[in-house]
Amino acid sequence: MSIRIFVPRDSAALALGADQVAAALDLQARQRGLDIELVRNGSRGMFWLEPLVEVQTPAGRVAYGPVEPGDVQDLLDAQFQTGAAHRLCLGLTQALTYLRQQERLTFARMGVTDPLSLADYQAHEGFAGLRRALALSPSEIVQQVLDSGLRGRGGAAFPAGIKWKTVAAASSAQKYIVCNADEGDSGTYSDRMAMEGDPFMLIEGMTIAAVATGATQGYIYIRSEYPHAIATMREAIAKASAAGFSGSNILKSGKTFHLEVRKAAGAYVCGEETAMLESIEGKRGVVRAKPPIPALKGLFGQPSVINNVITFASVPIILARGAAYYTDYGVGRSSGTLPFQLTGNIKHGGLIEKAFGITLRQLLFDFGGGSASGRPIKAVQVGGPLGAYVPERYWDVPMDYEAYAAVGVTVGHGGIVVHDDTADLSRLARYAMEFCAIESCGKCTPCRIGSTRGVEVLDRIAAGNNNAKQVELLRDLCDTMLHGSLCALGSMTPNPVLSALNHYPQDFGLAVPVAEIA
Numbered sequence: 001m002s003i004r005i006f007v008p009r010d011s012a013a014l015a016l017g018a019d020q021v022a023a024a025l026d027l028q029a030r031q032r033g034l035d036i037e038l039v040r041n042g043s044r045g046m047f048w049l050e051p052l053v054e055v056q057t058p059a060g061r062v063a064y065g066p067v068e069p070g071d072v073q074d075l076l077d078a079q080f081q082t083g084a085a086h087r088l089c090l091g092l093t094q095a096l097t098y099l100r101q102q103e104r105l106t107f108a109r110m111g112v113t114d115p116l117s118l119a120d121y122q123a124h125e126g127f128a129g130l131r132r133a134l135a136l137s138p139s140e141i142v143q144q145v146l147d148s149g150l151r152g153r154g155g156a157a158f159p160a161g162i163k164w165k166t167v168a169a170a171s172s173a174q175k176y177i178v179c180n181a182d183e184g185d186s187g188t189y190s191d192r193m194a195m196e197g198d199p200f201m202l203i204e205g206m207t208i209a210a211v212a213t214g215a216t217q218g219y220i221y222i223r224s225e226y227p228h229a230i231a232t233m234r235e236a237i238a239k240a241s242a243a244g245f246s247g248s249n250i251l252k253s254g255k256t257f258h259l260e261v262r263k264a265a266g267a268y269v270c271g272e273e274t275a276m277l278e279s280i281e282g283k284r285g286v287v288r289a290k291p292p293i294p295a296l297k298g299l300f301g302q303p304s305v306i307n308n309v310i311t312f313a314s315v316p317i318i319l320a321r322g323a324a325y326y327t328d329y330g331v332g333r334s335s336g337t338l339p340f341q342l343t344g345n346i347k348h349g350g351l352i353e354k355a356f357g358i359t360l361r362q363l364l365f366d367f368g369g370g371s372a373s374g375r376p377i378k379a380v381q382v383g384g385p386l387g388a389y390v391p392e393r394y395w396d397v398p399m400d401y402e403a404y405a406a407v408g409v410t411v412g413h414g415g416i417v418v419h420d421d422t423a424d425l426s427r428l429a430r431y432a433m434e435f436c437a438i439e440s441c442g443k444c445t446p447c448r449i450g451s452t453r454g455v456e457v458l459d460r461i462a463a464g465n466n467n468a469k470q471v472e473l474l475r476d477l478c479d480t481m482l483h484g485s486l487c488a489l490g491s492m493t494p495n496p497v498l499s500a501l502n503h504y505p506q507d508f509g510l511a512v513p514v515a516e517i518a
Contacts, residue, residue: 001177002035003081004056010043010196011228012189017068018051020167024072025053032076042197044111045351046098052111054093057083063090098348098367103329105337106313109354110197116235118243121200127245129316134210134253141212142168145315147323149335154180154271154308155383155412155488157401160315163305166295167213170303177209177218177257178299178306182264182271185221185384187343187415190351191309195222195229198313199236200245203259205312207246208319209305210257210416218259219299221276222268234261235333268439272487273306275441286441287487306414310339334400338411344418345379346373363394363416375420379428379504383412385435386492388499389425408499410492425500425507430458432496436489447490454497461508471501471510 007022022038029036052065053075062083062506064075069089090096093111093116104110113120120129133141145160167175179202183191194202206218222230237259241247244396248256264270265279274288277299294450298304318326327335335358340363342349347369354363358379364370373378388409397403404411419428433454437461440447454477461470478494485491501508 002037004037004039005081005123006039006054006056006061006111008043008051009040009115009228010193011050012047012052013043014228015322016050016066020069021051021072024069027340028072028076028155034076034081039114040443041113042110042115043193044093044099045107045193046096046348047350048348049090054128055081055083055466057360059083059092061093063093063096064088065090094342097353098350101366102353103337103355104160104353105317105326105329106194106201106310106315106338107198107351109201110351113198115197115199115232116239118200118239118245121198125320126200127204127316129253129319130204130208130211130245132319133138133211134251136253138168138212138214141208141319143366144319144323145212148318148326149323149330149333150311150314150318150326151334151401152307153310153314153338153413155185155410157411160307160311163295164209165305166293167215167303167305170296172303174217174300174302175213176299176302176304177206177213177214178273178277178304179220179312180271180273180276180306181204181220181222181226181229182276183226183309183413184268185386185413185415187417188341188384188413189339190339190414191342191362192223192226192229193339193351194309194313195220195226195234198232200240201313201316202309203236203240203246205315206259207250207257207313209307209312211250211253211255213303213305215305216256216258218257219262219280220259221262221264221270221280224264230261230263237261267441268435269441269487269489271445273488275487276306277304284441287489289486295413312412331355331357331398331400332402334402338399338414340399340414340506342368342404342416342418344416345373345375345377345420346418347372356400357398359396359398360390360416363399364395364418368418371418371420372418372439373422375422377418378421378423379419379425379500381417381419381428381496382415383410383495385432386488387412387415389419389428389503390499391503407429407430408495410495413477425504426462426509429497429508430455430462431499432493433458436493439488444484444486444490446481446484447486447493450477450485450490451493454481454493455479458497467509471508473500 049065270285436451
C-alpha cells in the first residue's frame with residue numbers, strides 16, 4: 001500500500017523550495033524502494049512553516065516543517081513516512097493551534113485536497129451547492145444569497161444578493177458573470193490561494209451565479225503576476241467542462257455557462273470594476289462614470305454580475321448548507337467569515353479565516369505571535385495600500401464592516417500589514433500619495449493631479465517648511481480627493497495619509513495633535 005505524502009504547490013511554498021523538496025522525496029523514495037504517492041496540495045496558509053510536508057497516517061495527517069531539500073534524507077531515515085518523531089515534526093495537522101482556532105468555511109479544503117482532482121473536490125462537498133441550485137428556481141437561488149447576508153469581499157462590502165437580483169431582473173439576450181481576481185492590494189493573497197488551492201470552488205460559485213441570473217458566459221480576470229493561478233484555473237475550467245460541471249448542458253440541466261480566463265493588464269486601477277471591464281474588452285483600463293451601473297450595462301454593454309474571488313467562493317457552501325448556516329457566523333450585518341491575511345513585520349504571517357467580530361489584537365498576537373523583529377508594533381495598515389493605519393487604541397474594536405467604519409477604518413479585502421516602532425509614518429503617507437500618482441488612470445483631476453500635489457506637500461512637511469500651513473493644505477487637498485475623485489483609488493488615498501497624520505503627528509515633526517493645529 002502506497003504512502004501518501006503531501007507537498008504544497010502554492011506559489012508561496014514554491015518560492016520557498018517546495019518543488020525541490022518534492023523532487024528530493026521522489027528520488028529518495030525510488031532509491032529506497034518506497035512506494036509513495038506524492039500529492040501536490042494547496043497551502044494551509046502557515047507561511048512561516050512552508051514548505052509544510054504532511055504524511056497520511058491511521059491517526060490522521062502528521063505535519064513536518066519547514067522542510068528543506070537537505071532535510072529529506074534525514075526525515076526518511078527517521079521513518080517520518082510513518083508519522084515518526086523528528087525535530088521538524090509538528091504533530092497532527094488538524095490539532096495545530098493556528099488551524100484549530102479558525103472557522104474555515106471558504107478555505108475548508110485548502111491544503112486538504114489535490115486542487116485539480118475532481119474526485120477529491122466532490123469527496124469534500126464539492127458541487128453540492130451547484131446541485132442544490134439546479135433544483136431551485138433562479139429567484140430562490142438569489143434569495144438564498146440575499147438571506148445569507150453575503151457582502152462583497154473585494155473591499156466595497158456591497159450585498160452580493162442585490163447585484164444578482166438586479167442582473168436577474170434585467171432583460172437582455174446576453175448576460176455575463178465576471179470575477180475580479182486582480183488582487184493588487186498590499187498584504188493580500190487569499191484570492192491567489194483560492195485559485196491555486198481550490199479552483200473548482202470558484203468555478204462552482206460563478207456557475208451558481210450564472211444559473212441564478214441567466215448568464216451564459218463568464219470571465220475570470222486574473223492578475224498578470226499570478227502565473228500559477230492562471231495555469232491552474234485554465235486547467236480546472238477544462239476539467240470541469242469536460243465532466244459536465246460547466247459549459248453546455250450543465251449536469252444535464254439544459255443550462256449553459258462557458259468560462260474563460262483573461263490575464264490582467266498589470267495596472268492597479270484595473271482592480272476597479274469598470275476599468276477591469278474596459279480591459280477585458282481590449283481597451284485601456286480607464287474608469288467609467290456611473291450611472292449606468294455594471295449590473296445593468298456592464299461588460300460589452302450587457303447586464304453583468306461582478307464579484308471578487310472570495311465572494312463567489314463563499315456561495316457554494318451557502319447553497320449547500322443553507323443561508324441560516326452561514327448567518328450563524330459573524331456579527332450584525334457582517335455575516336459569515338473573512339480570510340484575514342497577516343503580512344509585514346509579523347512573526348507568523350499567514351491566512352486566518354475567522355468569523356467577523358475577531359479583534360485586530362487577537363490576530364496580531366494570538367495568531368501572528370507579535371512582530372518578527374521582536375519590537376513593539378506601532379501601526380497596522382488594514383485594507384490594502386488605500387487602507388488606514390490603525391493605532392493600538394483601536395486594536396480591540398471588533399473587525400466588522402460597521403464597527404470599523406465607525407472609527408474611520410475599512411476592513412477591505414482583509415489584508416493586514418504590520419509595522420514595528422521603527423516605521424516612519426510620514427514616509428508611509430508619502431508612499432500612499434506617490435502610489436496613487438503612479439497608478440492613476442488619469443481620467444479625473446482630483447486623483448491625477450491631487451496625488452502629485454500631495455507628494456509635494458508631504459515633502460515640504462518633511463522638510464519642516466511652515467508645517468502648520470502645509471498640514472492645512474494637505475487636509476484640504478485630501479478633502480478634494482475624497483469627494484471629487486471618480487473611483488476609490490483617488491477617494492481612498494486620503495485614508496492612509498490622514499490616519500498617519502492624525503494618529504502619529506510626531507512622525508511629521510508636529511509637537512501637538514494635528515487636530516489642534518488645523
